[in-house]
Amino acid sequence: MITSHLRCFNPACGSEQPRSTTSYACPDCQGLLELTYDFPSLQAPDWPRLWQQRLGPGPGREGSGVWRFREMLPLFDDGAGMVSLGEGNTPLIAAPRAAQWAGVRALSIKHQGANPTGSFKDLGMTVCITEALRLGVGVVACASTGNTSSSMAAYAARAGIKSLVFVPQGAVSGAKLAQAIDFGAQVVETGANFDQAFRLLRQMSDQLGLYLVNSINPFRLEGQKAVVLQILEQRGWQPPDYIVLPGGNLGNVSAVGKALAELAALNLISRMPRLVVVQAQGASPFHQMWRSQSARISPVSEPATRATAIRIGNPANWPKAARALAQTEGITEAVTDQEIRAAKAELAQGGIGCEPASAATLAGVRKLREAGEIEPGADVVAILTGHQLKDPDYITEQLGRGGMLQVEPTPAAILGALRDWN
Numbered sequence: 001m002i003t004s005h006l007r008c009f010n011p012a013c014g015s016e017q018p019r020s021t022t023s024y025a026c027p028d029c030q031g032l033l034e035l036t037y038d039f040p041s042l043q044a045p046d047w048p049r050l051w052q053q054r055l056g057p058g059p060g061r062e063g064s065g066v067w068r069f070r071e072m073l074p075l076f077d078d079g080a081g082m083v084s085l086g087e088g089n090t091p092l093i094a095a096p097r098a099a100q101w102a103g104v105r106a107l108s109i110k111h112q113g114a115n116p117t118g119s120f121k122d123l124g125m126t127v128c129i130t131e132a133l134r135l136g137v138g139v140v141a142c143a144s145t146g147n148t149s150s151s152m153a154a155y156a157a158r159a160g161i162k163s164l165v166f167v168p169q170g171a172v173s174g175a176k177l178a179q180a181i182d183f184g185a186q187v188v189e190t191g192a193n194f195d196q197a198f199r200l201l202r203q204m205s206d207q208l209g210l211y212l213v214n215s216i217n218p219f220r221l222e223g224q225k226a227v228v229l230q231i232l233e234q235r236g237w238q239p240p241d242y243i244v245l246p247g248g249n250l251g252n253v254s255a256v257g258k259a260l261a262e263l264a265a266l267n268l269i270s271r272m273p274r275l276v277v278v279q280a281q282g283a284s285p286f287h288q289m290w291r292s293q294s295a296r297i298s299p300v301s302e303p304a305t306r307a308t309a310i311r312i313g314n315p316a317n318w319p320k321a322a323r324a325l326a327q328t329e330g331i332t333e334a335v336t337d338q339e340i341r342a343a344k345a346e347l348a349q350g351g352i353g354c355e356p357a358s359a360a361t362l363a364g365v366r367k368l369r370e371a372g373e374i375e376p377g378a379d380v381v382a383i384l385t386g387h388q389l390k391d392p393d394y395i396t397e398q399l400g401r402g403g404m405l406q407v408e409p410t411p412a413a414i415l416g417a418l419r420d421w422n
């Protein structure tokens with residue numbers, strides 16, 4: 001068993017906190033908290049074989065693509081009491097058409113839309129709701145651009161814990177809200193954007209006795225590391241040149257960077273892939289910070305993009321994301337809504353559906369390739385964060401009813417209407 005510690009992320013502080021802490025802000029400096037491990041030193045452990053065995057056929061098979069990697073997760077009773085819906089183990093799909101469009105040699109898609117509630121948030125939620133259950137909390141809560149609420153509501157229902165969601169007014173996809181409501185969450189629409197809803201929730205969480213499952217929750221980020229382990233396993237432990245993901249509150253890039261750093265320290269990878277964070281132009285404070293080599297982020301007060309999952313102006317995890325980029329020689333990019341739309345259409349024409357925020361990855365690869373920052377020979381993995389049906393309104397808005405025909409119910413009329421179709 002590997003011992004884990006809950007520590008302040010701020011290097012100037014670094015204080016260790018008891019596992020019973022639930023506010024997930026350092027009481028000494030208000031910094032972010034993170035989990036660290038006493039990993040075995042020197043020799044690379046034989047974990048990849050063990051992880052693969054758990055996935056394989058037979059009675060030892062495990063359904064969760066998070067918990068089978070538990071050597072890299074905070075200590076839980078082995079196999080027992082985990083709140084799981086069979087998350088992870090999502091496909092890694094070759095996307096030659098999109099590769100050609102972006103101008104790179106190889107591009108594959110790690111499709112996180114194939115998770116139980118349709119986004120990567122499930123990887124983190126299985127861990128932090130398990131922790132919530134272990135701590136015996138009464139109510140879990142989040143502010144959300146949509147997917148966190150869907151995921152939290154499902155896992156909380158599974159665990160028999162009540163859940164509360166703050167969402168910005170009129171700025172979240174109806175499909176995502178429908179999921180949260182279906183799973184029995186109490187939804188509160190409040191504030192003009194995610195940042196405002198999140199600030200309110202943080203203010204009120206002690207008063208209401210809430211356990212927060214936003215990505216400031218360090219247990220969530222531990223679960224989200226699993227996407228890296230899955231990708232590497234699917235590639236026979238050969239790292240790609242780049243791993244690309246969209247950036248909102250920057251929890252995902254922080255988790256992915258942490259996983260890579262831990263794997264390198266364990267000698268389980270010999271080469272570091274470069275992380276690429278793509279933000280929407282109207283909500284790109286991290287990109288601005290990274291490009292200008294600023295020491296701190298300057299929040300965007302009115303974030304604007306149709307890719308609502310990444311419409312965030314003041315990302316909480318920016319210090320962790322900055323470390324992830326520094327450790328991987330990472331790059332950032334910002335793309336317009338038009339560029340996102342074009343990338344999403346390109347993916348769709350290759351049979352790959354996703355929500356708009358996810359398509360920012362492909363748009364970013366193309367833009368960085370054109371700028372010469374990514375080389376033509378690059379081998380790229382893009383993490384598509386959410387399912388196509390997460391935002392069906394976007395599709396009808398962009399394409400209208402498109403080629404849909406309304407026809408009299410007779411063969412002759414149908415043949416007539418299809419005459420010009422090719």
Ligand SMILES: *Cc1c(COP(=O)(O)O)cnc(C)c1O
Nearest residue numbers: 147248249250251252309385386
């Ligand atoms: C949450 C989310 C993001 C942003 O992830 P962060 O960890 O907040 O940076 C991107 N895409 C989708 C579909 C999401 O649900």
